[in-house]
Structures are given as C-alpha cells and as structure tokens.
Amino acid sequence: MNGAWSSAAVRRAEAELMPQLPPGTLMQRAAAGLAAACARMLKTLRSDQGGQGVYGSTVIVLAGPGDNGGDALYAAARLARRGARVFAVPVMRSRVHPLAAAALTQAGGRLTSEPPPSCDLLLDGILGIGGRPGLPDRAVELLGRIKSRITVAVDVPSGVDVDTGSVPASAVAADHTVTFGVRKPCHVLGAAALLSGRVHLVDIGLSGHLDPHPMVRIAEAGDLVEWWHTPGPDDDKYTRGVAGIAAGSAKYPGAAVLAVSGALAGPTGYVRYAGSAADQVRRRYAEAVCTDTVKEAGRVQAWLVGPGIGADESALSAVRDVLAGAAPAVIDADALTLIGEYPSILAGCEAPVVLTPHDREFERLYGSAPSLDRAGSAAALAKRLNCTVLLKGHHTVVADADGTVWANPTGRPALATAGSGDVLAGLLTSLMASGMDGVRAAVAAAYLHGKAGGIASAGHRTITSTDVARALPLAIGQVLSGGAGQAGS
Numbered sequence: 001m002n003g004a005w006s007s008a009a010v011r012r013a014e015a016e017l018m019p020q021l022p023p024g025t026l027m028q029r030a031a032a033g034l035a036a037a038c039a040r041m042l043k044t045l046r047s048d049q050g051g052q053g054v055y056g057s058t059v060i061v062l063a064g065p066g067d068n069g070g071d072a073l074y075a076a077a078r079l080a081r082r083g084a085r086v087f088a089v090p091v092m093r094s095r096v097h098p099l100a101a102a103a104l105t106q107a108g109g110r111l112t113s114e115p116p117p118s119c120d121l122l123l124d125g126i127l128g129i130g131g132r133p134g135l136p137d138r139a140v141e142l143l144g145r146i147k148s149r150i151t152v153a154v155d156v157p158s159g160v161d162v163d164t165g166s167v168p169a170s171a172v173a174a175d176h177t178v179t180f181g182v183r184k185p186c187h188v189l190g191a192a193a194l195l196s197g198r199v200h201l202v203d204i205g206l207s208g209h210l211d212p213h214p215m216v217r218i219a220e221a222g223d224l225v226e227w228w229h230t231p232g233p234d235d236d237k238y239t240r241g242v243a244g245i246a247a248g249s250a251k252y253p254g255a256a257v258l259a260v261s262g263a264l265a266g267p268t269g270y271v272r273y274a275g276s277a278a279d280q281v282r283r284r285y286a287e288a289v290c291t292d293t294v295k296e297a298g299r300v301q302a303w304l305v306g307p308g309i310g311a312d313e314s315a316l317s318a319v320r321d322v323l324a325g326a327a328p329a330v331i332d333a334d335a336l337t338l339i340g341e342y343p344s345i346l347a348g349c350e351a352p353v354v355l356t357p358h359d360r361e362f363e364r365l366y367g368s369a370p371s372l373d374r375a376g377s378a379a380a381l382a383k384r385l386n387c388t389v390l391l392k393g394h395h396t397v398v399a400d401a402d403g404t405v406w407a408n409p410t411g412r413p414a415l416a417t418a419g420s421g422d423v424l425a426g427l428l429t430s431l432m433a434s435g436m437d438g439v440r441a442a443v444a445a446a447y448l449h450g451k452a453g454g455i456a457s458a459g460h461r462t463i464t465s466t467d468v469a470r471a472l473p474l475a476i477g478q479v480l481s482g483g484a485g486q487a488g489s
C-alpha cells in the first residue's frame, strides 16, 4: 500500500528530521532531485536535437516567495551550471528566497521581470505545501503568455488545494510534478490530480518520520496480488464464490448483460443472474445461471442489485430481498435511487454493503452533492450509512465507515461511457463473492476497471463498456503476474 500524506503531516516529519541535519540539507536534497528529474525530461524532449539535453536549453522559473520558490531556484542554478539559459521571474513583487536567488545568479541565471516568450521547460515554483488555493495575478498573467514545451510543478501544481485535491480557483496545469518525501493528496484526488500530470517522487529522507497512516491510501498492483483469492486444487465452482447479479429490465436489458460480463471476468467460479432480462443474458453468456427473481436464485456469496432495474415494484422487491439476506451486497444505479427514497431498507441491513454512486446518486443519498473535497464527502456518506462508498469520478475514491480513504490511481476520462459502471459493479460483486472484504473489493475493482480502460483505449481508441469488459481478463492477468504493472497504463 502506498499513500499520500497531508501538508501538516509532512511539516511534522520535516520538523522532526530537520534538526538532525546541517541547515539547508532538505532543500538541497529536494533541489538536487528536482534538477536531475528536469535534466532527464530535457534530454527526452530534445532528443531530436543531437542528444542535447540541459546544455543550450531555455528554462523559465516562476518563483514564489517561500521555500517552494527556493527549491525551484536552487534546482535552476544546477541546470544553469550545466549550460541551461535560465530566467527566473519573481511572481510576488520581488519576494523570493534570497539565498536561492543568489545561488542562481552566481550560476549564470538571470532574475528578470521580462522573461522570453517561450522556453523548453517552465518550472512552477510559485506555491508549495504552504500555498492557499488560487494564484497571484502576476502568475496568471505570465502563465497565460509564456509558451513552454513542458511544464514541471515543484512539489505540487501551484494554486490547488493540497489536502483535498480541489481546484476552486486558478492553478497551474503541469505535465510533470516532482514531489519531495511523499505524495500529497492533491496528486491523487479531484481535479488537482489531473493538473499534476505524471508524479515523480524524490526521496529526501522523511520516511522514518512520518505518521504511519497516510491521509489517503493509494492502491498498488501488489496490494491486489496480496488480497486475491487464488483457487487451490481443492476449490470447486462453489467454493470460489457465487456472484449474484440482479440487474436489467425489459427496458434496459443491456445493463444486465454488462453487469454479468463484469462478474464473469472476476475471480468467482459461478455467476447467477436474477431479473427480467434473462433471455438476453443467456443468449450472450451460456455460463450464467438465470432465474426471474432474487428469491428464486440459489445461494450466493455476494449480490449486486441496481443497474437498469428501474424504480417499479419489482425493482423495489429486488432491493428489499437482497438487503434482507445475509450476503454482502453492492448497491448501484437505480437501487441507490430507491435507497434514497426508502432509507429504512438499508437501515435494517446487517450484511456488509458497498454503495457505488456517481455525483447525482450521491446527492440523492446524502442530500447534497459531493463537495470539492471528494474524499471527505465519500467518507461522510460512508460514516452516515455505515457502508463502504465507492464515489465514481475521473479519480474514483473509496471510503470506509471508519474514515479510511483510498484513491484509485488508474482510470481515465474515456471510461465515462454508458454502461461502464455496470461492468465495474459486476466485477466488484465477483471480488466480494470470492471472499474479499468490501473496501478491498471496491479498491481492487476500481483499479482493474481503470487498467482495463487503459488497455482498451490504447492508441487513443474510443471505447465502449463492452471493450472495457473484454479487456478485464488481460488487466487482471497483468496485475496478478506482476507484468506491465504501471498504474493507469
């Protein structure tokens, strides 16, 4: 398990470590790592220019008043010593880190209020973990007119809310973020995660000084491998778990087919379908065992109820029957709307429940839409309803009733396609039926679904939910075999 730590936790760790080191050591470690990362990026960027990397490149630094600007200026000094033409612009009048600014000018860089109109690399050293959301006007103006081939944020993209990932005002959109010690929540949550680009971690020696629990946990392929129930020689189709899918209707048979496709891709050995789209499901998947209602289905180890079931009496019965049983349940789509209307159905339920809302469904359950602090909102709903909540978005979060929050590192906007949630819910149900607890199953399902989306949309292909379902076995295979394990790839 990986994680992201709040700015306060980072400051506590730094305060503990700093007195043990000569003054300025942490900033020099940060600057050295930042300069090395920039040098690698410049080398790749300028590979078409006879292998020239740093030498002869143009670098512009937007320098804020604090230590974030200090990191940027010291790193830029290192690049200047390797032959980069460096222009540093103070964005808060002339307030800049004085020693770092002196180091830059000594190395041949220039402090200026008139930078060139374009550069190879723009270094955002405006604000770091001491920043409030929003940018100084001068920074907005400069960002609007400087054309840069690559933008690198120092520690965090300036302007974002570091601890929630919300972006309530202007902020930098980076291609890369080079961060120090640990990842911060803004790298993996909300709109800020998109503005962070690719995140590179520079070790500055903080790890032994951090709180053991991150603010946000980040799933890795290794977690899924550890959690996975690999069938043994004594397993049969029942012991591997039976997933039950109560989805679809005469009006929306596709939801049934897609949810079943997600479940079949998962680790269980058996998928039961209950509902009025049985013919369509049978036609597509000979291996699914179909009944008309939840009550008629045999034993299952986890149920999904909701996708495409509508809001009529039979839909309500399906939700009631699932929640009256002892099996863990995934509540999705129309079932979430019904729970919003009849909250008492959920209140009486004793089995573990995972809710998988998008923003409008969240509002029906919570009474207001998720705030910009999406992780906080998901955690609040989970606590109120004593459930696990998987809040969908371009960076899906999973929250448990005890306040634990996970950010999903895979996934991409292309997954916002009709039926994609049905596939996710089916897979999640299979994972729960195989014995994984609700939080882990939700985290694993979001991870694999995002990875399958990446596989299906390789080469910028547009994708359908069927493509995502078809890519799931490959995504699962890659994760379990430890191969091609890049999150988001």
Ligand SMILES: NC(=O)C1=CN([C@@H]2O[C@H](COP(=O)(O)OP(=O)(O)OC[C@H]3O[C@@H](n4cnc5c(N)ncnc54)[C@H](O)[C@@H]3O)[C@@H](O)[C@H]2O)[C@@H](O)CC1
Binding pocket: 014, 018, 026, 027, 028, 030, 064, 065, 066, 067, 068, 069, 071, 092, 126, 127, 128, 129, 130, 131, 132, 133, 134, 135, 136, 154, 155, 156, 180, 204
């Ligand atoms: N503390 C440490 O030991 C280390 C800190 N490091 C760097 O230091 C950074 C934190 O530095 P600071 O604490 O100096 O804080 P920042 O550099 O993030 O900036 C704080 C300054 O910006 C002003 N400010 C905040 N929000 C603003 C806004 N929206 N508009 C205009 N002005 C605003 C504040 O009044 C303050 O003067 C980290 O992100 C990291 O880059 C690294 O050098 C590693 C070691």
Ligand SMILES: [K+]
Binding pocket: 068, 124, 125, 126, 127, 128, 153, 154, 155, 156, 157, 158
């Ligand atoms: K920054």
